[in-house]
Amino acid sequence: MSIPSPPRAWREQKYRYRLVGVKCTRCGLTYYPPVVVCTKCKSTELTTIELPRKGVLLSYTIIHYPPVEFKEYAPYAVGLIKLEDGTEVIAQLTDIDFNELRPGIKVEAVFRCLKTQGEEGIIEYGMKFRRALEE
Ligand SMILES: [Zn+2]
Numbered sequence: 001m002s003i004p005s006p007p008r009a010w011r012e013q014k015y016r017y018r019l020v021g022v023k024c025t026r027c028g029l030t031y032y033p034p035v036v037v038c039t040k041c042k043s044t045e046l047t048t049i050e051l052p053r054k055g056v057l058l059s060y061t062i063i064h065y066p067p068v069e070f071k072e073y074a075p076y077a078v079g080l081i082k083l084e085d086g087t088e089v090i091a092q093l094t095d096i097d098f099n100e101l102r103p104g105i106k107v108e109a110v111f112r113c114l115k116t117q118g119e120e121g122i123i124e125y126g127m128k129f130r131r132a133l134e135e
Helices: 006-016 068-073
Strands: 020-024 046-050 054-063 076-083 088-093 106-117 122-131
Touching: 054 088
Parallel strands: 088 122
Antiparallel strands: 020 046, 054 076, 054 106, 076 088, 106 122
16 A cells, blocks of 8 residues: 555545535435445435535444544544534544533534554544534
C-alpha cells in the first residue's frame, strides 16, 4: 500500500469535510456512510447527496473498551443521530461532557481526528458530532 502524495491527500481531505451520503432514487431513503444497494427496496440507483450537518441525538452508548486503534480515545461516546433530513447516522461524539448526554439534544457534525494508524502515526480524519452551539 502506498502513502498518498500530499496534493492527493489534500483533495481527499476537502472531500471529507463535507457530509456526503447517498439517496435512493427509487424510495428516497438516505444513507451515511454511503451504501451501494438500498437495504429497503434493493435498488442500486443511488445518487450522492450532501447531508445536513445538524441533527438530534436519539441514543448513545459510552465505550470503555474499544478496538485497539481507538484505545487512546477511550472512554468515548458513540451516538445514534437523526439528521435534519431524517438520515440516521452512528458516529462518535466529541467535545461533550458525558453528563450532558441525553436523547433529544441538538448536535452537529465536525471533522476531527478519527484514529492514528500504525507506527508511522498517520492520522485519519473523519466526522464526529458535537453539541450544536446554538439551541
Ligand atoms: Zn430504496
